[in-house]
Amino acid sequence: MILNGTAIYVLWLREMKRYLRARSRILGSLLQPLFFMVFLGLGFRRMQVPGLGEGVDYIQFLVPGILGMTLLFSSSMQGLSVIWDREFGFLKEIMVAPVSRTSIVLGRIAGGTTTTMIQGLLMLAVTLLLGFRIKSPLLFLWALAFMILIAFTFIGIGLMFASRMKDSQGFGIIVNFILFPLFFLSGALYPLDNLPRAVRILSLLDPLTYGVDGLRGTLIGVSARPVILDFLVMAASAVLMVALGTLLFRSSESV
Amino acid sequence: MEPGKDAIVVEDLTRVFEDVTAVDRISFRVGQGELFGLLGPNGAGKTTTINMLSTLLRPSSGRAWVGGYDIVKHRDEVRKSIGVVFQETALDGKLTGRENLQFHAMMYGLPREERKHRIDEVLALVDLGEKSGILVEKYSGGMKRRLEIARGLIQDPKVLFLDEPTLGLDAQTRRHIWDYVEKLNRERRVTIILTTHYMEEADFLCSRVAIMDKGRFVALDAPARLKDVLGGDVVSLGVKGEEDCLDGTFRSLSWVKKFVRRGRDVNLTLENGERRIAEIVTLAQQCGATVESVRLREPSLEDVFLHFTGHTIREQEASSADRLRLMMPHRGGRRP
Numbered sequence: 296m297i298l299n300g301t302a303i304y305v306l307w308l309r310e311m312k313r314y315l316r317a318r319s320r321i322l323g324s325l326l327q328p329l330f331f332m333v334f335l336g337l338g339f340r341r342m343q344v345p346g347l348g349e350g351v352d353y354i355q356f357l358v359p360g361i362l363g364m365t366l367l368f369s370s371s372m373q374g375l376s377v378i379w380d381r382e383f384g385f386l387k388e389i390m391v392a393p394v395s396r397t398s399i400v401l402g403r404i405a406g407g408t409t410t411t412m413i414q415g416l417l418m419l420a421v422t423l424l425l426g427f428r429i430k431s432p433l434l435f436l437w438a439l440a441f442m443i444l445i446a447f448t449f450i451g452i453g454l455m456f457a458s459r460m461k462d463s464q465g466f467g468i469i470v471n472f473i474l475f476p477l478f479f480l481s482g483a484l485y486p487l488d489n490l491p492r493a494v495r496i497l498s499l500l501d502p503l504t505y506g507v508d509g510l511r512g513t514l515i516g517v518s519a520r521p522v523i524l525d526f527l528v529m530a531a532s533a534v535l536m537v538a539l540g541t542l543l544f545r546s547s548e549s550v
Numbered sequence: 551m552e553p554g555k556d557a558i559v560v561e562d563l564t565r566v567f568e569d570v571t572a573v574d575r576i577s578f579r580v581g582q583g584e585l586f587g588l589l590g591p592n593g594a595g596k597t598t599t600i601n602m603l604s605t606l607l608r609p610s611s612g613r614a615w616v617g618g619y620d621i622v623k624h625r626d627e628v629r630k631s632i633g634v635v636f637q638e639t640a641l642d643g644k645l646t647g648r649e650n651l652q653f654h655a656m657m658y659g660l661p662r663e664e665r666k667h668r669i670d671e672v673l674a675l676v677d678l679g680e681k682s683g684i685l686v687e688k689y690s691g692g693m694k695r696r697l698e699i700a701r702g703l704i705q706d707p708k709v710l711f712l713d714e715p716t717l718g719l720d721a722q723t724r725r726h727i728w729d730y731v732e733k734l735n736r737e738r739r740v741t742i743i744l745t746t747h748y749m750e751e752a753d754f755l756c757s758r759v760a761i762m763d764k765g766r767f768v769a770l771d772a773p774a775r776l777k778d779v780l781g782g783d784v785v786s787l788g789v790k791g792e793e794d795c796l797d798g799t800f801r802s803l804s805w806v807k808k809f810v811r812r813g814r815d816v817n818l819t820l821e822n823g824e825r826r827i828a829e830i831v832t833l834a835q836q837c838g839a840t841v842e843s844v845r846l847r848e849p850s851l852e853d854v855f856l857h858f859t860g861h862t863i864r865e866q867e868a869s870s871a872d873r874l875r876l877m878m879p880h881r882g883g884r885r886p
Contacts, residue, residue, distance in 0.1 A: 302656065302657050304656070305656035305657060308653075312645060313645075317644070383642075384636060384638045384640040385640055387606060387636050387640045388701075389657070391634050393659070548606070
């Protein structure tokens with residue numbers, strides 16, 4: 296297995312150019328989480344939600360969850376971009392090049408991670424404008440690490456599905472039947488303690504649960520679990536999902 | 551068997567999709583600098599053959615070498631030796647023409663100094679220099695094709711695969727593409743494998759043509775020699791009356807190689823057809839038949855296809871489209 300730096304760079308570069316040229320998509324993909332935040336935030340503002348943590352109001356609780364949502368959907372889109380490449384034929388141009396399949400996957404992960412991080416940071420910037428305050432700059436660096444791990448995890452999952460799917464309609468089904476449950480199970484919108492026991496167990500299997508909790512711990516200083524535990528689980532899931540995504544992508548046929 | 555010096559060696563290459571055998575034990579060799587054609591209807595297995603030779607699909611069985619390298623064991627070496635222009639556009643519409651070429655040059659590891667020079671060179675070759683700064687989604691079909699051909703040449707491949715290079719293009723653009731392809735082959739000595747279902751294209755461009763039908767080769771030779779198999783030109787007469795006399799007269803002539811009459815249509819296969827027309831008409835009139843029309847046709851590859859397969863390319867495409875519809879009712883006409 297030989298890694299090809301130029302190839303990884305040019306795959307990343309292509310992703311950046313496409314991203315920057317699709318300004319309407321950037322805005323569009325920020326609107327959905329923004330609506331969630333504004334309307335849920337306003338609607339539940341005066342309600343007593345149990346289990347938020349000492350001195351935490353609902354909007355503060357919500358912001359890391361909405362950030363997790365932005366990261367989840369934005370990183371999964373990397374899988375969709377593989378499917379688009381297949382539909383528009385460009386995947387063949389990539390796959391016929393004398394470049395190791397692993398380099399191709401790394402180029403895609405690099406591109407997907409960068410765009411996901413930009414989306415996440417834009418989202419966070421908007422919440423700052425709306426009055427959200429980060430607990431401490433040092434903890435914020437840890438929040439960045441969590442953001443990257445969430446991106447890796449769901450890019451890996453996106454690649455797994457993209458390797459086995461031939462068209463983008465199928466990917467829409469994935470969004471509805473996998474991404475939304477992952478999002479609702481993650482505790483992004485409410486404390487998981489409020490869920491029935493059986494559902495709570497399911498949510499413990501959702502990597503985003505640890506990602507959102509880690510973001511809360513590092514952004515507002517309140518988390519359901521020790522942040523280091525969240526970090527270890529996220530790191531493991533990132534490694535696992537990227538490895539599985541790479542494996543499936545490498546073994547898939549490109550036509 | 552060793553690949554030797556030939557650009558391409560194929561032995562019993564086979565690809566099965568679930569229960570459909572798309573390519574069925576084909577074998578052939580292509581010499582260096584040759585312009586070799588795969589001719590056949592849609593669904594004959596041409597694209598599957600190209601996809602295997604360009605390492606995108608694994609063969610189910612059989613072996614092949616491209617540029618001396620095994621297509622399964624030495625995929626990266628094969629990939630370095632070839633350029634491919636796919637049947638369906640494989641460009642990024644959100645990048646400009648030049649950016650598409652830059653992407654390619656970097657994927658193929660061209661050194662930075664060489665990149666710009668090579669890109670300008672291939673852009674000039676297909677007359678796209680001035681349009682290179684425009685997003686590819688704004689290009690016409692012909693421009694996209696030319697850009698793809700240019701792209702296939704950046705890395706200076708030993709073998710260039712062109713899968714249906716003129717499909718869906720108008721006659722004038724098609725002619726231009728032919729000129730580029732011919733020039734490439736002549737001036738740069740690039741070995742070219744071209745698939746097409748246009749008879750004239752194979753005839754005009756290729757030094758040798760393999761006729762493919764239902765995954766198999768039914769014939770392989772120079773276009774002229776393939777046409778010789780048919781025994782010469784075809785003179786078609788539209789006649790009225792005296793059929794028995796006509797049948798008897800023409801069947802007995804030694805220079806008529808083949809005689810077919812369907813109702814009023816008479817087809818005579820013979821050499822140097824134009825010199826015999828007057829004689830044929832006279833003989834028909836001597837029988838007392840009225841000659842209503844006369845047509846002389848030189849044999850085309852279409853006739854060759856008909857000769858070897860028993861059906862025309864168009865019939866075959868119609869029936870394979872039916873087969874596809876039955877096989878995958880939800881997916882329209884796209885092939886696996």
